[in-house]
Amino acid sequence: MGRIRSRLLEWYDAHLQDFPWRTARDPYAALVAAVAAQQTQMSRVLPTYERWMTAFPTLRAAAEADRAAVLRAWGRAGYPRRAVALHETARRCVAQHDGRLPADLDALLALPGVGPFTAAIVLCFGYGIDAPAVDTNIVRVIGRVVFGDLQPAAETPRGAIDAAAARLLRPGTAARWNPALMDYGARVCTPRPKCGECVVASLCAARPRFAAGAVAEPVRAQGRFDGSDRQWRGRLLRVLREADGPLRLGALLKAADVPAEEKPRVRALLGTLCADGLAWSDGGWCGLGSEAQAPAPRRPAR
DNA sequence: AATACGGGGGG
DNA sequence: CCCCCAGTATT
Known part of the structure; x- marks a missing residue:
């Protein structure tokens, strides 16, 4: 475990992407980025984040905005119900939490549009609290490296992935470890993995299967979008x-x-x-x- | 457990 | 054309 951790962190330090919300230690910024990132590639998140933060620089500003303005700021980012949820979450924070995001997991999970992933991002980037933020990338990386899966979502149960993620997280490092693992899954341990570039290939439980030419099956079939x-x-x-x-x-x-x-x-x-x-x-x-x-x-x- | 929910990037 | 995306809420 220790060797996997150190190699991935070393990779991360060499390939660091400096998104503003990663180092701002601002729970609101972390929330906005996390919600904007739900089911959305990072390349599309930054523009949404910038638009939103320019229009509503603080939680209170978001709470006081009207719904139409919120939806215009969200623009074409997709899943506009996320903007509604963000708006409503801001209002509840003002009404019930003294104008701040709670620093407590259960209180965060009670907010609309905030699930396990988003809550963990707020805790680790916003408050520096150790919380494993397990996104689709991390499910894939841990599934392969630890459990030997080709396509983790279809093989190892999610609970086992979460347990491994918690075990891998060394105290005090969540704000660095989470994005390291996420970025690694997005850039190297992709759905069709680049095992030739992998810094933990020799430690990966799935290596024999990929080396033998196994191909990961699609995770989730998707219906037609046209006419939907x-x-x-x-x-x-x-x-x-x-x-x-x-x-x-x-x-x-x-x-x-x-x-x-x-x-x-x-x-x-x-x-x-x-x-x-x-x-x-x-x-x-x-x-x-x-x-x-x-x-x-x-x-x-x- | 299965579905609904946008829109676009990239192979 | 197909797969996939820093998920969440609802049924």
């Missing part, structure tokens, strides 16, 4: 985000280029956006965010 609900939701939201203000329903469907036969379905999807706090719809008008904006005609006031 997800694509339509994304298109609607994009139109709403880029609009100056409220739109007629008909104008929304037209701008989103919805064919006649898809209109009932896409109208229903607008309903799901509203349910998610991403859009509102009222009296034939609709818009970005959670509440009808001024230009929309109000119902007769009593």
Whole structure:
């Protein structure tokens, strides 16, 4: 174990990527980066992070923002419900935690959009607390090196991976060890691994299998995106985000280029956006965010 | 345990 | 065209 640790740390020191949230010791910055990183390649995280932090430099600023502004800052980063969760988490921190992120695992996990990974990132980067942040990269690296898996998610149970991650973490090093392991999985121990460049190949339990030419099977099959609900939701939201203000329903469907036969379905999807706090719809008008904006005609006031 | 949830990078 | 991504919430 010790040799694996030292070699990976040595690799990390030579390939260090200096993301601002890694060294800022700012729990809010860590939170924003962690949420932006959920199911998203790092190359796309930095721009989202910069936009968000420029628009809402502090937890309180995020809490006081309106939903439409939050969604515009999120832009095309994907999974916009993450922006809603971030917004709501900021509000709860102000309402219930004295305007700060809790430094406690269970309290963090109680916040919307915060799961085991995000909570661990807040703890280790934000507070310097030792918490193993086990992302998909780390699952793969530990699965292979420790357990000899080709494609860990399909072989070794997650609980065993987590236990190994906790065992590998030396006290006081989480803020360096977590990103070292994550980066290694992203750059070397990739889904199709670069075993020729691997600094722990001689210690890797999976080495014989890969050396024999075994190929890792795809982790999770993915449905078609074209024509999916997800694509339509994304298109609607994009139109709403880029609009100056409220739109007629008909104008929304037209701008989103919805064919006649898809209109009932896409109208229903607008309903799901509203349910998610991403859009509102009222009296034939609709818009970005959670509440009808001024230009929309109000119902007769009593 | 299985699905839903965006959008784009990279082979 | 296909795989995958610093996951989380819901069913």
